[in-house]
Amino acid sequence: MKIDNLRLINFRQYYGEQAIRFAPDGPRNVTVINGNNGAGKTSLFLALNWCLYGDKAIDTPIGELTNKRALFEAAPNVEVQTQVQLRFRHKAMRYVATRTLVQYKVDSSSWKALGKSDFVLLRVKSGGAAEQVANPEAVIETLLPSNVRSYFFFDGEKIERFSSPGHETDVKEAIRNVLQIEVLERAKEHLDVVAKEYQKELKAQATGKLQEVLVEEERTRSTLDQAKIKLSGLLDEERAAKRLLQELEERLVDVKAVSDSVELRHDLEEQQKAREAEYEQLQIQLRGEVSRGYVVLAGRVCDQAIELLDQKRKRGQIPSGVREVLIRDLLTSRQCICGRDVAPHSRAEAELQSLLERAVSSELEDFVSQLTSSLVAVNGQAGRFPVDLRNRLEACRKTEGELERLHDQIERISEKLKDSPLEQVVGLERRRQEEAQKREQLVGDTAVTRDRIERLQQELKGLEDRRETVKQQERKSEAIYAKYQLARKAADKVESIFEDFASSMRRAIQTEARTIFQSLISKATQFSDIRLTDDYRLEVLDRWGYAARLEMSAGERQVLSLSFIAGMAKISGMESPLVMDTPFGRLYSVHRENIVEHLPDLTGQLALFVQDEELHGAARRKLEPRIGVEYSLEFDHATGCTRIVEVTQ
Numbered sequence: 001m002k003i004d005n006l007r008l009i010n011f012r013q014y015y016g017e018q019a020i021r022f023a024p025d026g027p028r029n030v031t032v033i034n035g036n037n038g039a040g041k042t043s044l045f046l047a048l049n050w051c052l053y054g055d056k057a058i059d060t061p062i063g064e065l066t067n068k069r070a071l072f073e074a075a076p077n078v079e080v081q082t083q084v085q086l087r088f089r090h091k092a093m094r095y096v097a098t099r100t101l102v103q104y105k106v107d108s109s110s111w112k113a114l115g116k117s118d119f120v121l122l123r124v125k126s127g128g129a130a131e132q133v134a135n136p137e138a139v140i141e142t143l144l145p146s147n148v149r150s151y152f153f154f155d156g157e158k159i160e161r162f163s164s165p166g167h168e169t170d171v172k173e174a175i176r177n178v179l180q181i182e183v184l185e186r187a188k189e190h191l192d193v194v195a196k197e198y199q200k201e202l203k204a205q206a207t208g209k210l211q212e213v214l215v216e217e218e219r220t221r222s223t224l225d226q227a228k229i230k231l232s233g234l235l236d237e238e239r240a241a242k243r244l245l246q247e248l249e250e251r252l253v254d255v256k257a258v259s260d261s262v263e264l265r266h267d268l269e270e271q272q273k274a275r276e277a278e279y280e281q282l283q284i285q286l287r288g289e290v291s292r293g294y295v296v297l298a299g300r301v302c303d304q305a306i307e308l309l310d311q312k313r314k315r316g317q318i319p320s321g322v323r324e325v326l327i328r329d330l331l332t333s334r335q336c337i338c339g340r341d342v343a344p345h346s347r348a349e350a351e352l353q354s355l356l357e358r359a360v361s362s363e364l365e366d367f368v369s370q371l372t373s374s375l376v377a378v379n380g381q382a383g384r385f386p387v388d389l390r391n392r393l394e395a396c397r398k399t400e401g402e403l404e405r406l407h408d409q410i411e412r413i414s415e416k417l418k419d420s421p422l423e424q425v426v427g428l429e430r431r432r433q434e435e436a437q438k439r440e441q442l443v444g445d446t447a448v449t450r451d452r453i454e455r456l457q458q459e460l461k462g463l464e465d466r467r468e469t470v471k472q473q474e475r476k477s478e479a480i481y482a483k484y485q486l487a488r489k490a491a492d493k494v495e496s497i498f499e500d501f502a503s504s505m506r507r508a509i510q511t512e513a514r515t516i517f518q519s520l521i522s523k524a525t526q527f528s529d530i531r532l533t534d535d536y537r538l539e540v541l542d543r544w545g546y547a548a549r550l551e552m553s554a555g556e557r558q559v560l561s562l563s564f565i566a567g568m569a570k571i572s573g574m575e576s577p578l579v580m581d582t583p584f585g586r587l588y589s590v591h592r593e594n595i596v597e598h599l600p601d602l603t604g605q606l607a608l609f610v611q612d613e614e615l616h617g618a619a620r621r622k623l624e625p626r627i628g629v630e631y632s633l634e635f636d637h638a639t640g641c642t643r644i645v646e647v648t649q
Contacts, residue, residue: 003048005020006047008083008084009082011083019644022577026628029606030627036633043642051086052086054117057146080105090575092407095124099117100118101116127269144574155581171532178572227452252425261416261417289388512571513567516563517559517563530563538560538564556591566603570602576603583609596619596623600623630646631645
């Protein structure tokens with residue numbers, strides 16, 4: 001995940017709409033946000049987490065999410081919208097995540113939320129087109145699971161817990177979560193629960209009193225009408241933005257000095273669209289390939305079934321040698337195939353009746369023949385499955401690389417146009433980029449509004465129907481139970497090997513953390529080694545080989561914890577920015593300078609939320625060449641609100 005932009009609307013002390021763009025990966029991959037205590041650093045940090053993970057990202061009471069000034073200025077029964085929108089990229093795909101909370105003012109001193117926050121995730125294609133992602137919370141969990149977010153978005157003053165005595169459990173959980181080992185543990189626990197649960201009854205609560213339903217229906221219908229009006233306006237703005245973008249592109253092409261670059265960018269964008277379509281097809285094919293994974297587990301069962309059928313053939317049980325339909329035809333026609341008559345009660349008739357008793361029905365014999373062919377085919381698929389899966393994965397990785405390359409080429413052309421000596425070109429390109437971002441934002445807002453309209457329509461239908469729904473879960477079938485038994489055996493096997501995997505990853509993290517720690521610590525000669533023990537204690541040895549963790553200062557323990565987190569992230573291969581709130585509060589100058597010098601190289605994207613006194617002097621000078629974007633949070637005591645101001649270099 002690489003963050004492009006964060007937009008806030010009436011979130012905590014951020015009144016109205018405000019935005020922050022993040023420095024991309026590259027030489028200048030650091031975003032710095034300066035602010036004194038109470039200016040809103042923690043609110044920004046919270047907004048980032050709340051947008052992606054909702055209420056489960058809120059660990060402590062935080063007060064009202066909606067800006068108090070916006071609520072104060074609103075008239076009674078008028079909605080106030082709180083929204084956080086995050087634009088980011090992941091594996092060559094662009095996304096827009098939007099979480100919205102709507103409240104309305106009841107009277108001058110109270111307000112009420114209209115349900116829980118709504119979350120919409122869009123996948124944005126080149127050219128500004130976007131599609132809504134189904135089950136967005138689950139998709140976010142695959143990109144950056146919620147149980148590992150605190151290792152990438154964290155409070156710098158609290159990370160020392162990993163190196164504090166008695167926190168071995170935190171270290172162990174961190175390794176298991178980031179390496180996603182806990183998925184295997186949860187799978188086994190889930191299977192144990194499924195084995196005990198045969199049925200579960202779900203009962204829906206009856207609807208409320210009629211008067212309450214009518215009031216809620218009236219409010220919902222009014223909200224739906226307002227949302228439809230808003231959607232109409234957004235669609236008009238989106239069409240206007242698209243026309244303006246085309247006009248700006250044509251004006252750039254007319255400038256002879258840059259026409260080749262503009263046309264090349266257009267060609268690259270067309271290639272990007274084609275590759276995105278190809279990537280989507282590859283993802284569909286990959287999902288289909290993975291769905292065939294059962295053939296690997298079914299191999300042994302198929303072999304046993306084929307062997308059983310072969311044994312029955314050898315014993316003459318199947319096929320019988322004589323088809324049932326032939327014998328019945330002879331008895332009906334009363335004539336043998338040699339031409340001799342078959343008289344009633346004759347010896348010939350008795351022989352045919354005896355054969356009929358031993359014959360296998362045509363349907364059963366056909367079924368056995370088809371079953372054997374199917375079993376052989378499944379075995380053949382099991383042999384091809386690993387190769388086919390690797391080929392699909394390699395095709396996906398190749399296309400991801402091509403998309404990254406095209407994205408970089410397009411960005412370089414845009415930067416070249418922005419740096420053109422021709423003021424006309426610079427102005428047109430800046431306007432084009434602004435309009436492109438505006439159009440993307442409108443596409444996102446349109447999708448959010450469409451989603452809200454759809455939900456309101458569903459709510460309205462439910463209110464109109466006023467029905468009670470009671471669902472009863474059916475008893476688990478024997479087939480499901482058999483699948484559970486198979487999964488149980490697989491879980492037992494996984495349980496026997498995943499500890500070995502965790503141990504090898506622990507050693508790899510230890511090696512990586514040792515290298516990082518030696519580059520960050522000021523007493524490199526005093527601390528000779530880092531060890532991550534079998535019982536998950538993060539230990540430091542001094543120059544004489546004795547345990548030295550208890551002798552470390554709070555700042556040195558913070559450096560140790562940071563080394564552990566960075567090493568763990570690198571070994572896991574998980575793609576995520578590193579976002580640190582108050583990273584240098586307990587560090588003295590040498591540690592601070594070492595960290596700002598090396599930390600930008602340990603992650604693709606780094607965001608630092610700092611107080612004014614945290615980043616100054618030599619540390620500031622060392623970090624300066626790596627800063628891509630910088631902001632200052634200016635708190636207005638008169639309004640109680642904060643304004644985000646970009647710091648120009």
